[in-house]
Amino acid sequence: MILSIILRLTIWFLLTSDLSLINIIIGILIAFLLPQNPPERQSIKDWIHLLGELFISIVQAYKEAIEIIIFPHAYEGLTVQRVPPNRSKYLIFLDVFLITFTPKTIVLKYNEEGWFTIHRILRKKTP
Known part of the structure; x- marks a missing residue:
């Protein structure tokens, strides 16, 4: 609560x-x-790990924002990322928030089977 x-x-x-x-x-x-x-029960270990990821994503967001300003990003792509098993709804929401927080990525869809579809902007075209 x-x-x-x-x-x-x-x-x-x-x-x-x-x-x-x-x-x-x-x-x-x-x-x-x-x-x-x-x-929903979640371990303190999961929450602490997520807070560490939050700190890293803040630094990454600033880095990506500078990269976008300095280097053009003309390409885009979709990737699929697995959701860690046994996540509560709150932790899944925070995962989506952290992914979308960075300027180069946004979560397009959460699949109930445990996958995120993520849109990314890229500097170079990937094969």
Whole structure:
């Protein structure tokens, strides 16, 4: 429950980019008013690993943004990536968020069988 509220607030603050008192109050209200799902068990190890991936993706996002500015990216491609097994809905959502957070990638589809379809922009055409 608490992790769900923190996740919702974090997403709210990332979307609004506003830490004013009124926005914090609105974010808290929205976080509590959204429907709650029954809790799913996930290990702390998975959450810590995901936080590490978040830090890496922030650095990667800045690196990719600079690459896009300096070097043109004229090509695009689709890739398929496997979702780690036994992921809760929250962790799958965060995986999608982290992939889409970087400027060169976006998740197009999540397959219930455990696959993401990812669109990437590329500097060079791949065979």
